[in-house]
Every structure is written in structure tokens, then in C-alpha cells.
Amino acid sequence: YERNSGMPFKQRLLVVANRLPVSAVRRGEDSWSLEISAGGLVSALLGVKEFEAKWIGWAGVNVPDEIGQRALSKALAEKRCIPVFLDEEIVHQYYNGYCNNILWPLFHYLGLPQEDRLATTRSFQSQFDAYKKANQMFADVVNEHYEEGDVVWCHDYHLMFLPKCLKEYNAKMKVGWFLHTPFPSSEIHRTLPSRSELLRSVLAADLVGFHTYDYARHFVSACTRILGLEGTPEGVEDQGKLTRVAAFPIGIDSERFIRALELPKVQDHIKELKERFSGRKVMLGVDRLDMIKGIPQKILAFEKFLEENTSWHDKVVLLQIAVPTRTDVPEYQKLTSQVHEIVGRINGRFGTLTAVPIHHLDRSLDFHALCALYAVTDVALVTSLRDGMNLVSYEFVACQDSKKGVLILSEFAGAAQSLGAGAILVNPWNITEVASSIGYALNMPAEEREKRHHHNFMHVTTHTAQDWAETFVSELNDTIVEAQLRMRQ
């Protein structure tokens, strides 16, 4: 590490997230091939020069044998990653069960699972036990690799129990926790059977961060109403111990997108797309195929727009790119068929022999193709029913500096709080309102488009992912210093 190499000292940062930022494929008994998957968090931390970051998380594969585990750990070490090995049963109960079937829908206001309520209630406790067990396994690995002075940054709803486990190992460990989803109103959180235990575990952290002030406020209210603790302007206080709670809105590595647009490969894609859709305005949706993204509602609003605006029929196309996720879960399979059915109906109704109004792709696009799509888009449609932030809206803005397209954005995405002045904000449940916003966006005069775009572009390029990570970690360091000063007083 830097501290032994004579180079300037860099603080070590242990980033703990459910998934490591790599995909691992086993090639033989003791050989693995790894590919870095550049999500938002990875690019945020790649840009942070002040810290020496290491990742701790699950590699996404079951490795039951010791030879395989040793080989994978060795290969991952070269990418500064440390694996947590989870067996299939734990993954089923902790990840598929408690995280994705209970916390994810609840935090997005979709409630606890409705179907087979009694079975859910019965399996709830075993899933929560597995959740705690998995979090303890993460804590064991963190503790094994921790060195005094390290900052430990825990991420997301998968690891709400982790701060408590870490502090039990070492009360002096600097622990921060950040939630990437919304934190719901305390009235929603209180329906969760394990509501108090989870809140108390998170409160063991020194700093707790959310994308928006609303989420932070909901969290503080949950602690005051459910746990009876005191909320202060800084956070939550429990018997003299303060947990700092604050908003840290994430951003993107905007430079990476802006630079990509100059690449010949991306320029070629742009040219092809422009030819393909010449004479038509392009509308774009890019989402994981998840209930929270409001894809059926978006497509129904587009249908209403077509119904009411016959003159636009062959002059506009909606490209909806939806990456399938959690494909083994019945609700997600149902959503896929529902979206296919609606798209088929609308294309049947409004298509001609030569053109269809909606191109729906069930797949992920590579980074360069995605940048090109963002660049040729006239109107982006982000209609999440709830979304912690929504980085697609930021990526679209970053790629639009020549076109100055319009962003239609759900008021229930965290991004509405930062891009609200430039975007057209909509209630995604109100299909009539979204349909008329589509019309407004398509007809918007150039001057208004430029003004709106300028506002958003300034925000996206000055509130980057790197700023986000640096602000969180330096706030965590300050929080610890302030706590030490308070103790001495």
C-alpha cells in the first residue's frame, strides 16, 4: 500500500457493497476470468484520487470448493477486490428473499409482498435471519482486512445490518452507510416486521447518507417515531451518541460521456441512427426492467399521445431499452409479458408496413451505443414510480450538449430535486399529464429547450460522482473528529 511505498499517504477506503464490480467466470478448477463492470459506483470511485479504494463484496457466483475460492480471491486481489463467499441457500434467502422481495419493494412504496401473505409472513423470519447472517459474513471479511485509520463505506439496503456488526468488532472503526434507493415515509417503514432492529443497526454508523433531504428526513422521522429517539438538525441522538444523517446526491462521471461522443465509433453509431430515424423525432427510455421504473405507464402515455395527435403518427418513434433483471422472479416475468403485450398492441394499432411507433429492446446496450442513443434523442422519458436518484436522466443530459433535447422526468425520482428546473416534471401515474407533456416537449421552441438544457447540463457537469464520493468520505472524517472533540468536552 501507499503507506509503505514512500509515496504520499492516501487514506484507505474499504467500499463494501453486495456485489463486487466484476463478473467472474470459472475457466477451470483454479482459474477464473474477470471483467470489471463499470457501474456508477465504480466510476465514482475510480475518479477519486485522494483515497486508496478496495472493494469487498459477493462475486455473484457460488464457489463451494476451497481451491476455487483461493484462486478467485487471488485473481480478484489484482483488481483490488476482496470476495465474500455466500452459499446458494444464503443467496436465496438473503438476496432474493429479504433484499429483493421485501426491502426493495417496500422502500419503493410497493408494500410488502401481497400474494400468499401467510406464507410470506412465515418465511419472513428465516429470510431476516439469513440477512443478518449474510451481513455478519460481510463484517467478518471487513474485519479481517481492516487496518487502523481505514474508512469503511457500506452501501445500500442489502447491508443495513452491517454497521452494527462492524462496531461490535471495533467501536473505533470509521463507518459510513449510504442508501441508493429512497428511504420511504416512516408510515411505510413501520409495516416492516424488523423495522426497529434495522434502524438501530444503521444508527451504529457514524454517518448515514441518502440521495435527497426527503429521504434523510423520512429516516430521522422513522427513528423518532418508531424508536422514540431524538432528531436533531445533525441527525439522530441516542443517549448522547449522535449519528449524523445527511443528503449526498450522487452524480455521474460526466466527462466520460462527453469524451465518448468524440470517438469515431460513437460518431459512426450517431450517423447510422440519424439515417435510420431521419424525418422522425426520437424519444428514448432506458431502464432496468423493474416495477419501479414505470415502463407500462410510460408506454400507455405514449399511446394516449398518439391517439390524440394523429399528425405525429409517422413523425415520432419511441425507443425503449429495457435490461431484464431478476428474470427468475415471477413478478418480473409478468412485467415482461405485460410490456410486450402493450407494445404489440400499440404497434399493431399505429404501425404501418414500413414503420412502427415503438422499438422495444429487452437487452442491455454497450456504453458507446448508449452514448450515441442519448445524443440523437429529442425527448427522454424517465417515468419511474419511485427511484432513489436515476442516473439515466443525468447521462442523457451529459450527451445532449449539441442537440439540447428535452427531459421528461418523474417527480418521484430523486433526480427531480436536482434537474427539476430544467426538466418537465410529471406524475407518472397520470397518463393524461404525461401524454400532454410529450406533446409539449416535441413542440418546444429552441430557445426554451436551450435554457432548460443549460440548467441541467451545468448541474450534471458540476455535481459529479467523484464530488459525491469525496464529499461523503470527507464528511465522515469530519464527523469522527467532531465526535472526538465532543467526548473531550
Ligand code: ADQ
Ligand atoms: P438503478 O435502479 O440501476 O440504480 P439508475 O440510476 O438509472 O438505476 O442507473 C442505471 C444504470 O444502468 C445507468 O448507468 C444506465 O446507463 C445503465 N442502464 C440502464 N438500462 C440500461 C440498458 N438498457 N443498457 C445499458 N445500460 C443501461 C440504483 C437506484 C437509482 C440510483 C442508482 C445510483 O435504483 O435510483 O440512481 O442506484 O445510486
